[in-house]
Amino acid sequence: MIEGLINPADPPERREEKLLTIARVLMRRVEQITDDGGIAYAQFERAALLEDQVRERTRELSRALDLLNETNAALHDANRQTEQARQNLASAIETVQEGFALFDANDVLVMCNSRFGMHMPDIRSRLLPGLTFDGYVDLCAHSAHLALAEGETPESWSIGRKRRHEERHVSFNVRMDFDHWVQVSEHRTADGGTVVLQTDVTDLIRLERQEMGRILDDQERLLRATLDHIDQGVAIFDREAQLVGWNARLGALLAIPVVRLRVGTAFEQIMLRLRAGFRMGQGMTEARMLTWADGRHSRPPLTFDLRHDAGLILTVFAQEMPDRGFVMSFTDITTERRAQEDLSRAKETLEVRVAERTLDLADALGRAERANASRSRFVAAASHDLLQPLSAAKLFLSAIPPEGVSAPVAETLGKAQNALVSVEAILAQLLDISRLESGRAALSVGPVPVGRLLRQLAEEFAPIALAKGLRLTVRASDAVVLSDAGYLRRILQNLIGNAIRYTDKGGVLVAARPRGTRLRLEVWDSGPGIPDEEQEAIFKEFHRIDGRASASEGMGLGLAIVERACTLLNHPLALWSRMGRGTVFMVQLPLADAAAQPEVTHRPAQLDQASAAGRIVLLVENDAELRRALTLVMEQWGAEVIEAADAAEAQSLLADLGILPDALLIDHQLESDMTGLDLIAAFRADHGILPTRLITASRDSTLRRAAAEAGVPVLEKPVSPEALRAFLAGL
Incomplete structure (x- = not known):
């Protein structure tokens, strides 16, 4: 009710005045009413409480009015600033x-x-x-x-x-x-x-347009100057096949007067001139050229020749431009064509001369090949013929009993034996060089245990190094490489032998060092070193740095064999040397797969050599001296020898004696139609398999394979007494 009496729109002073009037009226009424139950007092309390609420509401209303006034003021300032900003933006945009x-x-x-x-x-x-x-x-x-x-x-x-x-x-x-x-x-x-x-x-x-026009003018002048200074005749046509540009060289080549060349000249007019004195080549015709220039179809580039009756030859190149026009160039190639024709005639003459020279070279090459083959055959034959008496001499020397021989005679015999060993080594080297040069060296590449090979070489060269007072150190390896065991052994023998021969003090080191998928074998020495200018020449035959070549000190064939064998086996060979410091030779070999490594076998224990006593040996050898020497040696060991010069004599002796020998020693090269292998096969057919050795001076790989297929071991000439003794002891 009170809220209805108070108008919120009144100012605070007016509302307070109304509230005070209402309070006085209420107080008077309370005083006038008598209420024995205390109702008047309760109404008084409520009136007092209402007055407090009115005062609190009045204060809150006052604060709200103050906040509203502040907000209106802030809004007024913001509107003023916004308007100012708009005006500033408009002014800025206007500028x-x-x-x-x-x-x-x-x-x-x-x-x-x-x-x-x-x-x-x-x-x-x-x-x-x-x-x-x-x-x-x-x-x-x-x-x-x-x-x-x-x-x-x-x-x-x-x-x-x-x-x-x-x-x-x-x-x-x-x-x-x-x-x-x-x-x-x-x-x-x-x-x-x-x-x-x-x-x-x-x-x-x-x-920009003016600049572009100036650039185009400059380009036009440059193009005009270029066209006028080139040696080709140039004609430029628009999409309507009308002439728009040309140079002076065009009129000179086609013999067209200058007054006939003007802008707008149709292509047909140019063709009239070409028809008058030129013939087209490469299948080009006037109709085809006019169709191409018409532009109704695609225009692939054209090239053809024009030949004038006076001998002038022009080559023409025509190509379409981006604006559907086209350009044609005419080049005088008369000199080039005449030179080409002269060159063609010269070529024919030269081909004839080259053919004649090729025939001469083929004849020379044939003669050289025949000479090389003859040399190889001579070396092989000479070596074979030398090995026969050499083998006999070694056997005769070994047959001399040591008992009852004076010291000087024994020393002489030892020197003779050493000399024969040196000659044997030289002959072996000559045969190796002959096989490597002729390309007939057969390879048997397979897994080769490096450790076993190096230990054998260490045992072989240790006494030689000790005799010179040198240290021989061999660092073996358990690696297995892919190589030919025989040639690899010969390579290392030559390298180690050379290192010991040319080293006077210090020592020789042989080491195997793994390098990824390869193994590098190194032979170090502390010798005098090799000069740079000699490092290529040392691989030539019979070349020695000190200039000496003798049977006792080597003939200079070792490194030649090493270089050829490494090339044949595809084993890279390297050399490093420093004067006064020594030399190292390095050979790289591929490592073998672990699955391909051979099993290690043990040598059987050497049998008692006395077990050869009483054994009957059939010896078939066509060389009388070698046959007598072999017989003498084996008889000294207690064996009984049946000698024969050929297969017929051997078969006749066995038939007359009626006995079967315990072993066979058969020379391969017999003076009959039957070879040693043929005789062994015939003997096995009649009597079965007996211990057999094939004696030969040949190093031919074909013979080795045939002997291996037949199951016949080979004794090489000159026959080693130790190998022969081991064979007989094994019986």
Whole structure:
């Protein structure tokens, strides 16, 4: 009820006055009413409480009014600042030299300056806030000041302009009337609006056009100067096959007067001149050329020759240009063609001479090959013939009993034995060189245990090194390599032997060092070293650095064999040496697969040599001296020897004696149609398999394979007494 008496719109002083009046009226009424039940007092309390609430409500209302006044003041200041900012923005935009417009995220014009649309005064008054972007584009498209391209309509221009508006940033030039140009740029704002800038670029376009014209003029002058100074005749035609450019050389080559060459001359006129004195080559015809120049079909590049009756030869090259015109060049190749013809005739003459020379070289090569083959056969035959008496001499010397021989005679016999060993080594080296040079050396590449080979070589060369007072150190390896065991042994023998021979103090080191998938075998010495100028020559036959070559010190064949064997086996060979410091030879070998490594076998224990006593041996040898020496040696060991010079004699003796020998020693090269292997096969057919050895001086790999297939071990000449003794002891 009290709220109905108080008007909230009254000022606070008026409302307080009303409240005090209401309170006095209520107090008087309370005093007038007598209530024995205490109702009057309760009403008084409620009146007092109501008065407190009224005061509290009045204070809150006062604070709300104060806050409202402050807010209204702040809003007034903000509106004033916003208006000031708008005015400042409008002033700033107005100072911009370009046309400026701002469209909001809904493509509605928010504001623009007075220069926006300045090149289209017929629509300038309609560019007001609230205009849509599509409306703005349509106004521009129908403006009388917009210069449309040929064939372009306002509608097509409007569609293209709206399509560009879809991009976030765009810039393009618009042509206006009277050759004015405006550059329009659009940029998106952060809230999705669009800023449009219009810049007058007429001066830049005209300046660029002038510069381009100047460049084109310069290029035209440069092109004209170039055409006039080249040695080719050049004709340029437009898409209508009319002449638009040429040089003076064209008229000179085609003998066309200058007055006949002018802009607009049809290609047919040029063809008339070509028809008059030239013949076309490479299948080119006048009709085909005219069809090509017509341009109704594709124009692939053309090349053909023109021959004049006077002997002039021109090559023509025609090619289409990007603007559907084409260019033709005419080059005088008369001198080149004549030179080519002369060269062709000279070539024919030269071919005849080369053929004759080739035949001469083929004859020379045949003679050289025959000479080389003859030399190889001579070396092999000579070695075979030398090995026969050499083997006999060694056996005769070994047959001399040591008992009853004086010391000087024993020393002489030892020297003779050493000399025969040296001669045997030289013959073996000659045979190796012969096989390696002839290409007939057969390889048997397989897994070779390096450790076993190096230990054998250490045992072989240790006494030689000890005799010279040298240290021989061999660092073996458990690796297995892929090589030919025989040739690898010969390579290492020659390298180690050379190292010991040329080292006077210090020692020799033989080491096996793994290098990835390869193993490098190194032979180091502390010798005098090899000069740089000699490091290639030392691999030649019979070449020694000190100039000496003798049977006792070597003939200079060892490194030649090493180099050829390494080449044959594809084992890279390297050399490093320093004068006064020593030399190292290095051979790289491929490691064998672990699965291919051979099993290690143990040598059987050597049997008692006395077990040869009483054994009957059939010896078939066509050389009487060697046969007698072998018989003498074996008889000294207690064996009984049946001698025969050939297969027929051996078969006759066995038939007469009626006994079966315990072992066979058969020479392969017999003086009959039957070879040693043939005799062994015939004997086995009649009597079964007996212990057998094939004696031969031949190192032919074919013979070795045949003997291996027959299961017959080979004793090489000169026959080693130790090998022969081991064979008999094993019986």
